[in-house]
Amino acid sequence: MKPLDFITGEIVGILLFFIGLYGLMTKKTIVKTIMSMSIMESGIFLFYITINFTEGAVPPIGQAQEAAFVDPVPSALMITAIVIGIGVTAIGLTMFMHYKQKHGITHWSRNRNQTGSGH
Amino acid sequence: MAQTSRIFHAVRILFAVLGAAVVLFLFLNHSEQLDTPLMDYFTDDFLGQTGAQNSVAAIYLNYRVFDTLFEALMLMVSVMEVINVSWANKHAEQYRFEKDDFNRKNNSEIVIRMVGIIYPFVLLIGLYIIINGHVSPGGGFQGGAVLATALITRYLVYPNFDLDLHVLEKLEKFLFLSIVMTPVLYVFMQLQPADTTLTNQIYLVAMNSLIGMKVFSGLSIIFYRFVFYEGR
Numbered sequence: 001m002k003p004l005d006f007i008t009g010e011i012v013g014i015l016l017f018f019i020g021l022y023g024l025m026t027k028k029t030i031v032k033t034i035m036s037m038s039i040m041e042s043g044i045f046l047f048y049i050t051i052n053f054t055e056g057a058v059p060p061i062g063q064a065q066e067a068a069f070v071d072p073v074p075s076a077l078m079i080t081a082i083v084i085g086i087g088v089t090a091i092g093l094t095m096f097m098h099y100k101q102k103h104g105i106t107h108w109s110r111n112r113n114q115t116g117s118g119h
Numbered sequence: 120m121a122q123t124s125r126i127f128h129a130v131r132i133l134f135a136v137l138g139a140a141v142v143l144f145l146f147l148n149h150s151e152q153l154d155t156p157l158m159d160y161f162t163d164d165f166l167g168q169t170g171a172q173n174s175v176a177a178i179y180l181n182y183r184v185f186d187t188l189f190e191a192l193m194l195m196v197s198v199m200e201v202i203n204v205s206w207a208n209k210h211a212e213q214y215r216f217e218k219d220d221f222n223r224k225n226n227s228e229i230v231i232r233m234v235g236i237i238y239p240f241v242l243l244i245g246l247y248i249i250i251n252g253h254v255s256p257g258g259g260f261q262g263g264a265v266l267a268t269a270l271i272t273r274y275l276v277y278p279n280f281d282l283d284l285h286v287l288e289k290l291e292k293f294l295f296l297s298i299v300m301t302p303v304l305y306v307f308m309q310l311q312p313a314d315t316t317l318t319n320q321i322y323l324v325a326m327n328s329l330i331g332m333k334v335f336s337g338l339s340i341i342f343y344r345f346v347f348y349e350g351r
Contacts, residue, residue: 010146014139014146018139022135059256061173063172072158072175073157080187083193090201091197094201094205098204101207
């Protein structure tokens, strides 16, 4: 088995999910938390889209039956999930701007005056 | 203090690496072959049952239309949140757009000329993707996103806030009502004639257009709110 065979969509998706989880656990900046959530979402999208991959399958359009169809279920699920991801990111960023302007909070911290992006 | 925080940092890194290793190990070593009953059911006779040549469109407009309904609800809720839960609403006087900004932006002449040429083609390909969503790759979501891109290029050329967002918001609520009512009447209650060859096509094109317009208005509201209110 060649080393490049390990780099499939599912494995990269799992790694992206855990990179996002690491960002959620360690970073104290709220914007970085929202970015980590987006990275986790991207990992889930990639995992679902490349799942049940079969060699030489054709797109599920029309009635041509010379080859097997690609699984259309993950694509249809991810179409809705991507739009929901946009909505979640927009809600998070709006709430962050509200809290920053009203209370001056930019970090998950008890110290109000904490600034910078190194956390 | 710094010592303990460094230990906590190492523990967190270890936790993430361990979690990824466990999930990868389980994923690479499972030997169970799962059947795909959903895929077999959906790809069996989607053209005869729904009239759509695109199987993905057949799924999200007919077989699993509940997903689309609640996705539209989710997008509308997020747009309402972006408009109403905003600090800029109560402090609008600091957020007034200045007329001089247009001259001070100093936009690139190349970008303005090229976007002016590309603009009608972006609109055209967005409408094409929406209308042909049931016979070729595409659909309401993708076409709506392309149409919203046209508004973003308009912002690049002419960064002025003369758009009435309340009209767009009302339009989006009305579109959501239509998106809910059309499948409820046509798919759930089966208010359709005996020969559904023509009405299936009408239903698919109408639903794709409604979803495309809804995604377009939702994304443009979010973009313009962020550019002109939140980003100041």
